[in-house]
Amino acid sequence: MSLxxxxxxxxxxxxxESSTPKPRTKIIKSLAKEILSISKRGxxxxxxxxxxxxxxxxxxxxxxxxxxxxKKSYEGFIKTVQSMNxxxxxxxxxxxKVVLPAVSLPPHSFITQTNGKLNDFDTSVIRxxxxxxxxxxxxxxxxxxxxxxxxxxxxxxxxxxxxxxLNAKKVIFLTDVDGIFDSNPKINKNAELxxxxxxxxxxxxxxxxxxxxxFDVSGEMKGKILSIKENLPNKNAVIAxxxxxxxxxxxxxxxxAGTKIFLG
Ligand code: ATP
Ligand code: IP8
Numbered sequence: 549m550s551l552x553x554x555x556x557x558x559x560x561x562x563x564x565e566s567s568t569p570k571p572r573t574k575i576i577k578s579l580a581k582e583i584l585s586i587s588k589r590g591x592x593x594x595x596x597x598x599x600x601x602x603x604x605x606x607x608x609x610x611x612x613x614x615x616x617x618x619k620k621s622y623e624g625f626i627k628t629v630q631s632m633n634x635x636x637x638x639x640x641x642x643x644x645k646v647v648l649p650a651v652s653l654p655p656h657s658f659i660t661q662t663n664g665k666l667n668d669f670d671t672s673v674i675r676x677x678x679x680x681x682x683x684x685x686x687x688x689x690x691x692x693x694x695x696x697x698x699x700x701x702x703x704x705x706x707x708x709x710x711x712x713x714l715n716a717k718k719v720i721f722l723t724d725v726d727g728i729f730d731s732n733p734k735i736n737k738n739a740e741l742x743x744x745x746x747x748x749x750x751x752x753x754x755x756x757x758x759x760x761x762x763f764d765v766s767g768e769m770k771g772k773i774l775s776i777k778e779n780l781p782n783k784n785a786v787i788a789x790x791x792x793x794x795x796x797x798x799x800x801x802x803x804x805a806g807t808k809i810f811l812g
Contacts, residue, residue, distance in 0.1 A: 556595065556596070560575060561598070564604070580645070596686045612700055661693045687706075702766035722790025725789060727742065745809040750811065754770065757770040784809075
């Protein structure tokens with residue numbers, strides 16, 4: 549049975565630019581229904597979600613990228629873990645409402661990093677959960693860092709790592725824009741969508757990806773492409789707009805939406 553890794557970006561499931569945590573409940577509900585229908589077609593699914601306004605503001609406020617540097621950082625680590633827990637509960641509850649069996653695996657409880665880089669971790673529990681027909685749900689989280697105390701583990705890194713290790717057929721990243729553009733579409737109204745990123749254009753594409761969001765700690769689109777480049781040279785990855793209805797079905801049936809990334 550084919551395994552699909554889906555990352556629900558924080559820009560889709562929350563109002564990312566809100567200064568206080570704010571979920572997009574309607575969107576999460578409709579994505580939950582779509583995920584249910586995909587699972588009924590026989591796909592095995594690993595679900596990962598990002599932080600949006602539940603993670604990035606706090607991580608930035610307490611400078612968690614720098615680790616546990618001062619007393620206040622410990623408070624920041626705990627507050628961010630709690631906030632991500634809350635967002636995760638909202639998602640698990642909404643999955644339960646559509647009767648989709650899903651179980652949460654909080655990354656801070658079993659994954660570590662070293663200087664902000666993900667350490668190899670045991671995936672046997674994830675495999676076992678998949679075999680039971682249950683969807684494992686992981687998310688971007690502050691985790692223990694063996695060098696700097698703690699660091700931010702992005703959902704993007706979890707997605708590419710698991711896709712590689714468990715040999716997923718496809719990795720889908722849903723964000724609040726249609727894919728990768730030649731410049732940030734939220735700033736430049738004339739920005740053009742890049743339908744395919746491959747070995748020929750990746751250097752150019754990366755050059756034009758700059759982060760303008762003061763409240764993002766994981767590199768926005770650039771972070772995603774670098775993570776795909778590192779872990780998934782021969783895999784099909786897609787970045788598409790999770791605010792559009794039926795987007796997952798469109799990706800899995802017609803494969804026309806968003807930006808496809810293939811660095812084989
Ligand atoms: P989270 O990290 O909270 O899970 P996410 O994965 O949904 O969020 P972001 O990391 O915020 O998404 O990345 C999406 C954002 O990247 C878009 O909202 C857009 O403003 C920004 N962006 C910057 N440059 C570009 C570009 N060239 N093409 C497309 N989006 C871009
Ligand atoms: O939103 C980062 O994960 P991402 C999560 O997937 C936090 O990049 C806690 C900022």
